[in-house]
Amino acid sequence: MDDHWQPMSEFPAFWLLRLFRFPVSSTNQRSPCEKVHGKCGCFFMKSILIFYFVLIAVWFVFYSMSSFSWEIKMYNDHQEDGSEKPSNLIVRILDEVPWVVLIARNLVALILFFAHHGRVVEATERLRHLLEKFGSDDRSQALLPIVQYSLRMFGISVLVVCLNFIMVLIYLNKTDFSDISTDWDFDPAPFSLKQWAILILMVCFTLLPFLMTQAVMATVTGLGKGAQILLVNLNKKLKLLANDKTLNGYRHEEMVVWMVEGTKTTTVVELESIFVIRALHFEACHFVEELTEKFSKIFLTNLAGDFAAAVGFVGLLIGFIPAPDDDALFDHVYHATATLLWMGFYLTAQYWPLVQLHEEAERTHHFVQVLSFVPEVTPDEESERELIHFLLATKSSHVGVTAGKLFHFSRHLCVTMITLLCSYAILVYELLHREASSSGGHGGGQGGDVAGANKSSHSQNGALNVARVLRKLEDLVTGNYSMKAH
Numbered sequence: 001m002d003d004h005w006q007p008m009s010e011f012p013a014f015w016l017l018r019l020f021r022f023p024v025s026s027t028n029q030r031s032p033c034e035k036v037h038g039k040c041g042c043f044f045m046k047s048i049l050i051f052y053f054v055l056i057a058v059w060f061v062f063y064s065m066s067s068f069s070w071e072i073k074m075y076n077d078h079q080e081d082g083s084e085k086p087s088n089l090i091v092r093i094l095d096e097v098p099w100v101v102l103i104a105r106n107l108v109a110l111i112l113f114f115a116h117h118g119r120v121v122e123a124t125e126r127l128r129h130l131l132e133k134f135g136s137d138d139r140s141q142a143l144l145p146i147v148q149y150s151l152r153m154f155g156i157s158v159l160v161v162c163l164n165f166i167m168v169l170i171y172l173n174k175t176d177f178s179d180i181s182t183d184w185d186f187d188p189a190p191f192s193l194k195q196w197a198i199l200i201l202m203v204c205f206t207l208l209p210f211l212m213t214q215a216v217m218a219t220v221t222g223l224g225k226g227a228q229i230l231l232v233n234l235n236k237k238l239k240l241l242a243n244d245k246t247l248n249g250y251r252h253e254e255m256v257v258w259m260v261e262g263t264k265t266t267t268v269v270e271l272e273s274i275f276v277i278r279a280l281h282f283e284a285c286h287f288v289e290e291l292t293e294k295f296s297k298i299f300l301t302n303l304a305g306d307f308a309a310a311v312g313f314v315g316l317l318i319g320f321i322p323a324p325d326d327d328a329l330f331d332h333v334y335h336a337t338a339t340l341l342w343m344g345f346y347l348t349a350q351y352w353p354l355v356q357l358h359e360e361a362e363r364t365h366h367f368v369q370v371l372s373f374v375p376e377v378t379p380d381e382e383s384e385r386e387l388i389h390f391l392l393a394t395k396s397s398h399v400g401v402t403a404g405k406l407f408h409f410s411r412h413l414c415v416t417m418i419t420l421l422c423s424y425a426i427l428v429y430e431l432l433h434r435e436a437s438s439s440g441g442h443g444g445g446q447g448g449d450v451a452g453a454n455k456s457s458h459s460q461n462g463a464l465n466v467a468r469v470l471r472k473l474e475d476l477v478t479g480n481y482s483m484k485a486h
Contacts, residue, residue: 105305150222300404
């Protein structure tokens with residue numbers, strides 16, 4: 001298989017395993033590198049991987065330290081001349097949050113993946129076995145449609161990542177790249193680099209790990225897609241069993257097959273009994289539990305990182321004020337694009353196979369209920385007892401993948417995250433708008449009194465709106481919110 005490697009016939013995560021000479025088959029614990037180049041070559045590649053992780057960690061420390069230090073320094077400088085509002089510090093911090101968080105997210109996800117590299121191999125082989133057991137038409141190619149789906153998702157994520165990265169490079173260096181030769185100060189560290197050098201470092205230690213992480217995510221969500229297909233096939237078997245009116249514990253269906261000579265023949269296809277289908281259902285549910293056990297931490301790391309990045313982009317979309325020499329239009333387009341992509345793709349579309357898996361599992365109980373109204377399905381007491389057990393199992397069990405054993409992937413989770421981000425946007429808007437109204441209410445003379453009264457009234461309305469928002473978020477957010485008017 002290694003002599004005739006076909007990259008488009010395996011999950012993207014296997015490309016990473018092959019690159020760093022990890023085993024790609026559980027039946028052969030020796031990697032291709034050990035066969036051809038010996039153990040020294042494998043040790044060398046894995047040492048490079050560890051060294052690369054160390055460099056990413058160092059880049060994360062210096063990038064985050066210099067970014068936040070620069071923003072605080074700029075805030076303090078502008079505070080002295082009175083050109084900076086108190087709330088601008090929040091916006092400045094949010095400006096650096098997304099990509100700082102994403103560097104950490106990518107590093108942790110990749111460490112978890114390579115530290116347990118055998119899990120994706122075991123899950124893939126287990127899925128291939130179950131697809132064959134569930135009656136795939138072409139057993140040798142049973143996994144191929146799922147792999148192709150995973151590759152498509154990876155291709156889309158590469159386009160999305162590259163679009164975001166190109167926009168952030170323009171955002172940092174201005175649309176005409178006039179800042180490309182300026183210095184990037186790593187304060188409080190005593191050195192600096194040119195912006196073009198920072199661009200190279202971001203490509204090596206931010207973009208590349210991001211693409212590697214998306215390869216892993218496309219693979220594990222692809223395995224979730226495979227679990228969904230298992231449940232789809234199982235529900236089809238239940239539907240066939242319910243629609244068949246043949247009297248017997250085993251169901252039969254006549255199929256007409258046309259011959260080349262123009263004649264026709266009838267073949268009888270035996271359908272599984274309720275006993276067999278329940279056993280298949282147990283294996284499918286067990287595979288879903290395996291996905292949670294193997295990849296729960298990876299899901300949680302990516303979900304938390306993407307949500308934190310979305311929080312930063314939403315805050316910038318609402319409260320960012322471009323500098324006079326910046327391209328305001330591009331800045332707003334970048335923030336809007338990043339917000340929509342993170343909310344639409346990274347927090348929703350990326351995990352949609354896992355959402356469909358949960359919904360398909362809920363449909364199983366409906367089909368089992370239909371069987372309970374077909375007397376022919378339970379011709380004896382043993383079959384009836386088996387159907388009752390099946391009903392109870394599909395009603396009480398909660399089948400689906402869980403991130404960190406905390407967040408169950410479903411439509412409810414996606415809607416909750418999007419709703420929370422929208423509520424957070426309203427909260428940021430109201431807080432910033434209330435401060436602007438309060439600061440604008442200080443005027444002299446009668447006109448100032450009238451304007452101050454109007455501003456005060458508007459500020460009170462804004463405060464009421466903030467209170468309403470906080471009441472909506474009281475189950476999700478804990479803390480005391482206060483802002484002093486300057």
